[in-house]
Amino acid sequence: MDTQKKAQRELRAWRREKKLIPVMIAKYCRGVHGTKGEMCEDCRALTEYALFRLDKCPFKVNKQFCSFCRIHCYRPEMRQKIKDVMRYSGPRMLFSHPIFALSHVVQMMRSRRAQKKAAQNTPQN
Ligand code: SF4
Numbered sequence: 001m002d003t004q005k006k007a008q009r010e011l012r013a014w015r016r017e018k019k020l021i022p023v024m025i026a027k028y029c030r031g032v033h034g035t036k037g038e039m040c041e042d043c044r045a046l047t048e049y050a051l052f053r054l055d056k057c058p059f060k061v062n063k064q065f066c067s068f069c070r071i072h073c074y075r076p077e078m079r080q081k082i083k084d085v086m087r088y089s090g091p092r093m094l095f096s097h098p099i100f101a102l103s104h105v106v107q108m109m110r111s112r113r114a115q116k117k118a119a120q121n122t123p124q125n
């Protein structure tokens, strides 16, 4: 595979997230804040913030979802907001964007397995 193709491939998840985060926030805004057309101001600010964080993300290559990030670069209040969005919109993406939604489930399972393994390997006092 040539270098350019490889780079494109490695950034695929990052690009997909950039495209779908605004979709998820808009879904949340419609469902939870009752907006009809445009998103509310709060959700617009969250979208801008999330896209800014994604642009600055140090883990763009073969990116995992932010939910499983070991550093989590969001400010605490924004982190809580995006968590609420994920909880609401995640399951609702299953019909419109099944691959995206399923890859979130797979990463969640992997992350839980890794946490469990780490806990088993931690010596008890
Ligand atoms: S939370 Fe982690 S994966 Fe998400 S944008 Fe920030 S650094 Fe990147």
Ligand SMILES: [Zn+2]
Pocket: 028, 029, 030, 033, 035, 039, 040, 041, 042, 043, 044
């Ligand atoms: Zn809203």
